[in-house]
Amino acid sequence: MKTTADKISHLVPLVIIGIALSAGFFISVSDLPQKMICLTKQLLHFDCPGCGMTRAFLLIPRGNFMAALSFNAAAPALYVLLFIIMVTLMGRLSHKEFLSSLFWVRLRYSLAILVLTLVTVQWFVRIFVYFSEHSLIEYIKAFLGSSV
Secondary structure, rough: EEEEEEEEHHHHHHHHHHHHHHHHOOOHHHHHOOOOOOOHHHOOOOOOOOOHHHHHHHHHHHHOOHHHHHHHOHHHHHHHHHHHHHHHHHHHOOOOOOOOOOOHHHHHHHHHHHHHHHHHHHHHHHHHHHHHHHOOOHHHHHHHHHHH
């Protein structure tokens, strides 16, 4: 028999994912601060793998898929993956084996691999673009200048 703490511990991921997926209905991209808060970008001077993910997640529920892709190419796939995980968690609250067939396991696994691949490829492209516009010497001078 599950205790109340067990039930609550199963609800926490569900609530967090639900908030992430539904935030775009309540918050618009223009509501976000314009000041850069990405620590990686502040320290390294180029985008981190997750840069643009928040803005993309706010655009997807409003149907702005192309704009979401422009912010982060992995966002739509991650959104779908989190939606499937949320449905799985909700279903498992009532049925232990909900969506645990081999198809759903493989789908979640495949989407996770797709997300990781897209994040990695996008990050390498962003680094390549950054260094095609800035020389390594410029980068080192800017990096050392900002840390002194």
